[in-house]
Amino acid sequence: MKAFLQRKGIEPSFHQYVVKALSFMALGLFSSLIIGLIMETVGEQLVSPFYEPAGEALISMGQLAMDLSGPAIGIAVAYGLGAPRLVLFSALVSGAAGGELAGPAGSFLAALLSTEIGKLVSQETKLDIIVTPFVTIASGWTAAMLVGPPIGEGIRQFGIFIMWATEQQPFIMGVLVAVLMGLALTAPISSAAIAFMLELEGVAAGAATVGCAAQMMGFAASSYRENGVSGVIALGLGTSMLQIANIAKNPRILLPPTLAAAVIGPLTTVVFVMENNPAGAGMGTSGLVGPIMTIRTMGTEQFVWFGIISLQIVGPALVSLLFSEWFRKIGWIRPGDMAIEKS
Structure with missing residues (x-):
């Protein structure tokens, strides 16, 4: 049985089903739902006030991309799991079924299960x-019907x-949510996929x-001497x-951005009360998705811009x-510890 599964490219493991599959799910999300939200937001907020036809075109494109997020997740997960061609193309339907019945989490589960089952029969008959x-x-639809909703x-x-x-204990949860989501972003686990499956909104x-942004902007600033502008x-x-x-x-180089998340997280929930949507929650400043989605959620008032820039x-x-800099002085971080490879 083990040899058969290996021949079929089926490797049941935490890394395969959580780390790898979630990472590819995030790529599917970005290629559909997230980019669609960005296009719609840019069309509404920035383009329509100056040239309405172009703004309407962007809004229509964005809405179409968002509507196809389920199929995009299905194909992305199947591709990430190394699905054969027929399984890959069929996973589009599995993702669509899961998305219709249980949202992004349903698309992920339906695509994951149908891909692995599809591999079992692939090229086994004439x-x-x-x-x-x-x-x-059939397996994707069944998973979407039976497993996806609960x-x-x-x-x-x-x-x-x-x-x-977070609303009841904004200080404590501000620290916890910011730190944990930031760590998920830096780890090989998709914070974007987590945010969408949890459907995080509001101050959480x-x-x-902010937690995700702290990892990205924190590492960018902390490693400037090693990586320069290109690293930023x-x-x-x-x-x-x-x-x-x-x-x-x-591992100590992870402390500065993580501590930054712990410091700024509660400022976000208690003092500034900044909100966002699932697309921005798991992306931080990657592609400026976090700031753009903050604008989509809260508007374009000066207070919002100040919160985005400062937090x-x-x-x-x-x-x-x-x-x-403190950790460098006490020897916890040494020169070159944060240098990234130049491609």
Whole structure:
């Protein structure tokens, strides 16, 4: 059996089903729902006031992209799991079914289960072109019907609890949400996928945004002497996951941005009361999605702009830089510890 599963490319493991599959789910989300939200927001807020036809076009494109998020997740997860061609294409239907019945979490589960089941029958019969899509779609639809709704609802309820707890204890939860979501962003686990499955909104999403931004802007500022301007762009607007290899060598370099998240998180929930949506909650400053989604959620008032600049960009960079300089002085961080490879 083990040899058969290996031949089929099926490797049941935490890394395969959580780390890898969630990471590819996030790519599917970004290529549909998140970019759609960005296009719609830019069309509404920035383009329509000056040239309405172009703004309407962007809004229409964005809405179409958002409507196709389920199929995009299905294909992304199947691709990430190394699905054969017929399984890959059929996973589009699995993702659509899961999304319709249980949202992003349903798309993920339906695509994951149908991909692995589809692999089992792929190229096993002379009627592969019929059998493989049939089995993949049927298993995806069944998973979407039976497994997706209860699991999706359970995850959603947990997200509701997090948002409720953040409103009841904004200081404590501001620290916890910011720190944990920031760590998820830097770790090889998709914070974007987590935010969408939990359906984080409101001040909890605001704290999550700041936590993710703290990792990105924190590492960008802390490692400036090693990585320069290109590092600021790669880490601050790209991803703090570029530091994973360095974290493995010296875990203490993770402390400055994490402490920055702990400091600024409660400022977000208690003092500024910044809000966001699921798309911004798990992205931080990557592609400026966090700030853009903050504007979408809260509007374009001066207070919002001040909150974005101070809490998502400047604040995390300064706090992390201060901690990193202290750690350099006491020898916890050494020269070159945060240098990233130049491609």
